[in-house]
Amino acid sequence: MGDQSSSGNLNQKIDVAGEKQEVEIAELTSRFLDGDLASGEFDCLQQQLKRDPVARRYFIDRMLMDAHLPDLLSTGTIGDMVDVLNGTVNDDLDGADSCLLTGQGISGRQERREINHKRSSLFSLKNSLAFSLLVLMGCAGMWSLGWFQAGPALVEVKSLAVVSRLRDVRPQDLKQPLAVGQKLNAGIVALESGTAEILLQNNVKVLLQGPAELELIDPMHAYLRRGRALFNVPSEAIGFVCETSEASIIDLGTEFGVHAGEASGTAVQVYVGEVIANAIANEDSELRGRRVRSGQAVKIVKGYQAVPEELRFAPNRFVRFLPDPNDGDDPEKTETGIYNNARHQELHIVRAPAEIEIDGLLNDWDLTGQFASRCEPPFDSFYYVRGAAMYDEQYLYLSAEVGDPFPMRSKVSPHIQRSLYGHGGCLAFRISTDRRMGWPVRGRSINDEEEEGFRQLLPEDLNDQLAFLVLWYYEPEKLPCLHVKYGMDEHDRKVNPPGYAGAFQKRADGLGYTAEYAIPWSLLNAGDDPPQAGDTLGLTWLVHWSGPEGQNWRGQLIDIVNPAITGWNYNQAGTWGRAIYDPRPGGSATGTK
Amino acid sequence: MNYHPDQLEDFMRELTRHQTRLRGLIRCLLFDAADIEDVWQDTNVMLLRKAGEFQAGTNFWAWASTVARFQVLTHCKTKGRDRLVFQSGVIDLIAEDVVQLGGEIDLRRDALQECLQKLPSPQRRLLEIRYGAGSSLPQIAEKVNRPVGSIRQTLYRIREALQVCIERRISTEPLS
Numbered sequence: 001m002g003d004q005s006s007s008g009n010l011n012q013k014i015d016v017a018g019e020k021q022e023v024e025i026a027e028l029t030s031r032f033l034d035g036d037l038a039s040g041e042f043d044c045l046q047q048q049l050k051r052d053p054v055a056r057r058y059f060i061d062r063m064l065m066d067a068h069l070p071d072l073l074s075t076g077t078i079g080d081m082v083d084v085l086n087g088t089v090n091d092d093l094d095g096a097d098s099c100l101l102t103g104q105g106i107s108g109r110q111e112r113r114e115i116n117h118k119r120s121s122l123f124s125l126k127n128s129l130a131f132s133l134l135v136l137m138g139c140a141g142m143w144s145l146g147w148f149q150a151g152p153a154l155v156e157v158k159s160l161a162v163v164s165r166l167r168d169v170r171p172q173d174l175k176q177p178l179a180v181g182q183k184l185n186a187g188i189v190a191l192e193s194g195t196a197e198i199l200l201q202n203n204v205k206v207l208l209q210g211p212a213e214l215e216l217i218d219p220m221h222a223y224l225r226r227g228r229a230l231f232n233v234p235s236e237a238i239g240f241v242c243e244t245s246e247a248s249i250i251d252l253g254t255e256f257g258v259h260a261g262e263a264s265g266t267a268v269q270v271y272v273g274e275v276i277a278n279a280i281a282n283e284d285s286e287l288r289g290r291r292v293r294s295g296q297a298v299k300i301v302k303g304y305q306a307v308p309e310e311l312r313f314a315p316n317r318f319v320r321f322l323p324d325p326n327d328g329d330d331p332e333k334t335e336t337g338i339y340n341n342a343r344h345q346e347l348h349i350v351r352a353p354a355e356i357e358i359d360g361l362l363n364d365w366d367l368t369g370q371f372a373s374r375c376e377p378p379f380d381s382f383y384y385v386r387g388a389a390m391y392d393e394q395y396l397y398l399s400a401e402v403g404d405p406f407p408m409r410s411k412v413s414p415h416i417q418r419s420l421y422g423h424g425g426c427l428a429f430r431i432s433t434d435r436r437m438g439w440p441v442r443g444r445s446i447n448d449e450e451e452e453g454f455r456q457l458l459p460e461d462l463n464d465q466l467a468f469l470v471l472w473y474y475e476p477e478k479l480p481c482l483h484v485k486y487g488m489d490e491h492d493r494k495v496n497p498p499g500y501a502g503a504f505q506k507r508a509d510g511l512g513y514t515a516e517y518a519i520p521w522s523l524l525n526a527g528d529d530p531p532q533a534g535d536t537l538g539l540t541w542l543v544h545w546s547g548p549e550g551q552n553w554r555g556q557l558i559d560i561v562n563p564a565i566t567g568w569n570y571n572q573a574g575t576w577g578r579a580i581y582d583p584r585p586g587g588s589a590t591g592t593k
Numbered sequence: 594m595n596y597h598p599d600q601l602e603d604f605m606r607e608l609t610r611h612q613t614r615l616r617g618l619i620r621c622l623l624f625d626a627a628d629i630e631d632v633w634q635d636t637n638v639m640l641l642r643k644a645g646e647f648q649a650g651t652n653f654w655a656w657a658s659t660v661a662r663f664q665v666l667t668h669c670k671t672k673g674r675d676r677l678v679f680q681s682g683v684i685d686l687i688a689e690d691v692v693q694l695g696g697e698i699d700l701r702r703d704a705l706q707e708c709l710q711k712l713p714s715p716q717r718r719l720l721e722i723r724y725g726a727g728s729s730l731p732q733i734a735e736k737v738n739r740p741v742g743s744i745r746q747t748l749y750r751i752r753e754a755l756q757v758c759i760e761r762r763i764s765t766e767p768l769s
Contacts, residue, residue: 035730036730050683059687060691064694068617
């Protein structure tokens, strides 16, 4: 059966102990896995496993995979499968799934994307262990060991809250000083412009949008006098109350926005979870309250007979951070993880000035080719990019000014070998340096988006001059990193190879960063024939964002695309936009649609 | 049972850490899904009963896998003349191979997790229905109006693709 590896062509015919009987180990193993094995076939399998160590290894590898799959997969329904297999898919389900972490995306259309809802194996494992523990340890003695932990500890701050970040707040608009890191006691926070994020001592997070006045009363109670505020309430703070002049909103574990102080009353909008919205002037206990769930909004007007009335849910009513993909019921969470509409089909790559210093400052850059792209509301305030590229005989230069509320925090180590490095936040590029091919780029991955299964790879799919780059900042070592892999089959991966230079600078307000890289053409297999002025090759630009912990992917932006070709950029190089190498410094303006 | 709290904590940590391997071992030895769950439970109960025998710093996997193997053998004896039960000699051979894999089992699981992310949506969904929802092949086949063989063949292709992906990753991972 070949070598000791269990991979390769395993559907082989095997002679059993000199007999002429032909048995296919793969078929038997497959039937074993599917619980569909006749007794005679079982005996045949057993004979194979007894006699042939290679067959045994083949069998074991597949059994182990079978044992691991339930913990790694979420629960699907046959209804989903019916839609897929019967061909009744709509546009949202059409096409292949995308891997969040390789920056795959779609040009020009929305596609269904499955967020990796990995069920922790510990959940199912703990059921087994917990049961066993209770069987054996029912005596009170085990409780005295402190085996069962107390609830989560509160954030230890001496004051009621702290200002965790500010954006676009003009000092002249402040009635009292407000600075990042400033501790707040009970009292009023007022700002006439910009956005302030306030973290309470019980981890309730408030995003206050100026002009607004918010009175902090205690960890579980705030009064919004006017303006807009978004509340993110963790489970340990369920029951948090936000009041306005018309309404009292009791949180049941959620993210919700409140807009108060208008003549039209108070608007309450729920993004995740549920609240109870009460019209406080109405004394009728049955009428004044209403449950508001994710994707819903209500309005409460002044007056004794006011009741919460349904309001149209408006996504951009409040500024928001990208939702956690693992928050199941957030209506703003896109199924694909893509939060922008691509607007650019080309990027002008201009000739680099003679002296370029890779320091994360772009004051020596020619930015005439720069493009801008932004996530769609309500995320546009915090999530955007201004990207630019330059070239000379030796290097490709890439720069990006990125809006990111949690910048440069990636905990994804370059020292651990993995297939993906971008889930802590990164820039990513798919690029062609093949001058003979030009544009559009030809190349497809092994995944067949039309049919179920895989396709045969062609030589153009293995082209070493098609590259996937991931640029990220490894925060624990303050290290600008680079991951490169080649071809549509992503072969020959390199992490932090010699020759490149990179630098990151965090924005002063902490809500973004600038990245600057010089990548030698030799690393892109174009050292002997780098792109020249007048060339039009292929490129697509991606930005990935993570949460504050720097390792949980939240979403992405994809731009510089070819809308004439549909598919995921990791599957179909034809979707990559045009990279136009301008002939002289001060080249054309930003590419337009 | 008298344990020092630290001793029990160490033991529980090891037990939790090895659940993936134990389940994998038991899966390799038993055909019926209900039997696998039963034996897995029984194994954990037995390991907890024997927690006092385990000495910290020794090879937990070698010890725990032996307990699991005996649980499988005991269970198979109770099945009597059930034809879909491996002979004890085959159980020993398979178990020995699995035990020798050791940490590679965990690496394969991690690689599988990465490989699942590369799986196209229709294929992943089929796996979710098969493994997440626990639907049998006949159930799936009936619902989607396709022959069982077609579903099996598709699952086979998906598993093989995943296996190739796992092997590729394992071959580049340092085994520690």
